[in-house]
Amino acid sequence: MKMQKVHGSGNDFFILDQQDLDSNLTEEQLRELTKKVCDRTNGLHGGADGILYVQEGHKDTDGRMRVINADGSEASMCGNGIRTVARYLSEKKNLNNFKIQTMYADLQVKKSDDLANGVQAYDAEISPVSFNAADLGMNIGQDKLIDGKIEKLSPTLKFSAVAVPNPHLIAFVNKEVLEGDTLGEIASYLNDGKNEIFPDGVNVSFVHILDDKKIFVRTFERGVGYTNACGTAMSASSLMYHMLYSDQVALEEKITVINPGGMVNTIVHKNQDGNYWMSLIGNATVVANVEINQEKALAGNFAGYSWDETGEQEKYEKFINTIKE
Numbered sequence: 001m002k003m004q005k006v007h008g009s010g011n012d013f014f015i016l017d018q019q020d021l022d023s024n025l026t027e028e029q030l031r032e033l034t035k036k037v038c039d040r041t042n043g044l045h046g047g048a049d050g051i052l053y054v055q056e057g058h059k060d061t062d063g064r065m066r067v068i069n070a071d072g073s074e075a076s077m078c079g080n081g082i083r084t085v086a087r088y089l090s091e092k093k094n095l096n097n098f099k100i101q102t103m104y105a106d107l108q109v110k111k112s113d114d115l116a117n118g119v120q121a122y123d124a125e126i127s128p129v130s131f132n133a134a135d136l137g138m139n140i141g142q143d144k145l146i147d148g149k150i151e152k153l154s155p156t157l158k159f160s161a162v163a164v165p166n167p168h169l170i171a172f173v174n175k176e177v178l179e180g181d182t183l184g185e186i187a188s189y190l191n192d193g194k195n196e197i198f199p200d201g202v203n204v205s206f207v208h209i210l211d212d213k214k215i216f217v218r219t220f221e222r223g224v225g226y227t228n229a230c231g232t233a234m235s236a237s238s239l240m241y242h243m244l245y246s247d248q249v250a251l252e253e254k255i256t257v258i259n260p261g262g263m264v265n266t267i268v269h270k271n272q273d274g275n276y277w278m279s280l281i282g283n284a285t286v287v288a289n290v291e292i293n294q295e296k297a298l299a300g301n302f303a304g305y306s307w308d309e310t311g312e313q314e315k316y317e318k319f320i321n322t323i324k325e
């Protein structure tokens with residue numbers, strides 16, 4: 001079985017093309033394989049944040065992406081991941097501008113200018129966007145939450161909840177709170193599988209405004225925990241930045257989003273129907289091509305796999321060092 005180890009802004013995944021399977025996987029096997037492969041301690045070569053499962057897409061698309069989190073749960077979307085799947089399909093089918101089928105939408109993706117030597121980039125549509133509690137799986141006694149309090153979570157912080165379409169809870173904070181433990185405490189509670197506010201969990205992000213049109217986003221992801229970056233979270237945070245600080249950033253203006261794993265650019269759009277959607281532009285790095293015995297991997301036995309590095313990771317790290325200066 002072949003896979004690619006990839007990342008977008010340091011949010012790392014294995015891409016598994018259904019065509020490369022030794023034998024078809026049941027739904028349960030796909031979840032089990034993901035949990036075993038992604039385990040940071042006993043997994044494949046240091047594990048990953050999830051598996052991006054690629055299949056043939058339906059009409060008017062050139063592929064389908066399913067997102068399986070490291071804990072085996074399935075998500076409706078992955079912003080960093082879809083850029084890497086866009087690159088995978090672009091190179092496999094010689095495409096530059098096409099659509100990828102996801103759980104709730106066929107999303108436009110296109111190759112973007114390299115960010116630096118050897119750092120390829122793609123531009124992905126992030127949509128649909130909803131503020132409705134039902135789309136968020138949120139129970140707070142009201143239908144929307146935009147810059148409002150959830151007293152049970154914090155007496156001071158104000159939150160916004162938006163589905164893109166996976167669910168995000170976002171708070172704008174100062175540097176001290178950004179770097180503190182509050183994010184992990186709130187997110188661990190909301191993803192404990194027992195709380196009544198988000199019974200199905202939620203991705204939680206703290207956002208700190210660095211400068212005009214420049215934000216830092218730190219995310220604790222549903223189904224994973226802290227990640228280097230979360231593409232849908234950075235897109236959702238950019239939308240809330242525009243909505244709550246429209247004096248700083250208007251529609252169609254490029255926002256620079258810094259995260260622990262690197263950076264992306266985002267643009268907030270509004271279509272004729274008045275619906276928001278975002279562009280998420282950032283790296284799509286292939287770290288290595290991997291070959292492993294499928295049956296062994298399903299049993300969590302990773303002896304004897306092949307790991308063929310592309311050399312792109314060191315070019316990505318060189319690029320990151322330039323933006324951190």
Ligand SMILES: N[C@H](CCC[C@H](N)C(=O)O)C(=O)O
Nearest residue numbers: 075078079080166230231232
């Ligand atoms: N953990 C997310 C899915 C992965 C999203 C993230 N990796 C991204 O880049 O958008 C969820 O359960 O909704």
